[in-house]
Amino acid sequence: MSEVSEAAEGVAEALDAGDANSAEPKRTRRKRLFPNMSFEEALFLANSIQKHASGQEVRRLTLFEALKRLPDSGPTRKLITASGQYGLTSGTYNADVLSLTELGSTATDPAAPEHCKTKARIELADLSVSPFKAIFEKYAGGRLPQVAVMRDAAAEAGVSVEDIAECVETVLANARFVGLVRTIAGTEHLVTVDDALDQLPTPATEVDPLRGKIDPNQHDDAVIAAPKPKNSRGRSSAATSLDDTCFVISPIGDDDSQERRHADLVLGSLIEPALEDLGLHAVLADKISKPGLITGQALDHLTRAKIVIADLSFGNPNVYYELAFRQALRKPLVQITRASDRLPFDVGQFRTVVIDMTDNYTLVPALELQRQEISRQCRAALEDGEAAERPSPGSIQTSGTICQRIESTRRRSASSSKLWRDALRILAQGRSR
DSSP: OOHHHHHHHHHHHHHHHHHHHHSOOOOOOOOOSSOSSOHHHHHHHHHHHHHHHTTSOEEHHHHHHHTTOOTTSHHHHHHHHHHHHHTSEEOOTTOSEEEEOHHHHHHHOTTSOHHHHHHHHHIIIIISSHHHHHHHHHHTTEEOOOHHHHHHHHHHTTOOGGGHHHHHHHHHHHHHHTTOEEEETTEEEEOOHHHHHHTOOOOOOOEETTTEEOOOOOOOOOOOOOOOOSSOOOOOTTTSOOTTEEEEEOOOOSTTSHHHHHHHHHIIIIIHHHHHTTTOEEEEGGGTSOTTOOOHHHHHHHHHSSEEEEEOGGGOHHHHHHHHHHHHHTOOEEEEEETTSOOOHHHHTSOEEEEOOSOHHHHGGGHHHHHHHHHHHHHHHHHHGGGGGOOOTTSSOOHHHHHHHHHHHHHTOOSOHHHHHHHHHHHHHHHHO
8 A cells, every 4th residue: 555545544534533523412302300281281181081081091083183183283292291291191192092090080080079189189280290299298388488499499309400490380380270379377388288188279270281271250359559560661673683572462551540550560560570580571562552552563562572471351452452463473472361351262262371369468479379370381382382372274264364354354444554554464474484
């Protein structure tokens, strides 16, 4: 072999070795130690098996056809996985059949004694998942600690840094749902299982995590003073990215009106604190447009904001208009409402946080829990993206049909022609992305 050949071979070997050393290691999926949704949301699948199959084993495709859901969509896989992690059901998202576990059957059986049903739900929601159980056993029987303290406990239980906030949010949501959180002497306590069973709560309404939540019917009108919102100043959307913006659509009302006090209270006491961990700032609709008007700038925020929170309290028509616009774009959206405000059935099926604002004594002790729930729902909506609210084919109108209906309505209306054109243009752009 010539010196030139030997040199060339040496260079080739060196390059091969360099390629081997520089090869990127395979990315590994981070292992989660807990389900990716609350127990209340996962319970939807078990309740559906009870409803459509009388609690018996059922073919997966048959069940989701009855539910009018896509059987292989991301949200469906997420639901089946979480239900299995809680121990409610058996069968993976690839399985031919799904069935209830023994505890899952008891937790959803309408004929089961309330005591047995609640005990099964507590076992599944808070004691079947290792980090949830560790947190519960550490603080059960005393006052609910600060969120930062609970996050330390989650870290001690082995939860990764990236998942700690979501873990605590889910623990609190589960404990509240199964009746382990009670207000005692004006503060929230995490009660023991025996105490919870001694004073059984009224069962909450179930949630459909693929499209949202329907919940209580209590009367509420909170009257506590609202702190001034701090991060709600509008920004010029034409020149500014809205990737860190949560656009809040809410009934506004005149100064000193009940609607205005409500909007300031919810924004300053609940929404803004809930968004801090997500790195988002809130922009209230009235900061970029006049009250009572839906401007092109508002439509732009509805289109480009990273997430939208819609406060459906008081049944304000403008809020419902903006809500429908955002839903047509299929972008991350969370609804909130007072418990006393009945939501229309179709709207109530979407992701909703229900807030009991009966009086100061009901609202104030639960503020931190409500913040955590809003944060949890926003986090889930952002993770799910478009898929979170995507129905099965034919179950609702497409945005194209909505555009046609808007155009038809516009032709019958002589006013706000520019607004209609803006709405149609933005919807068309949203469909083409």
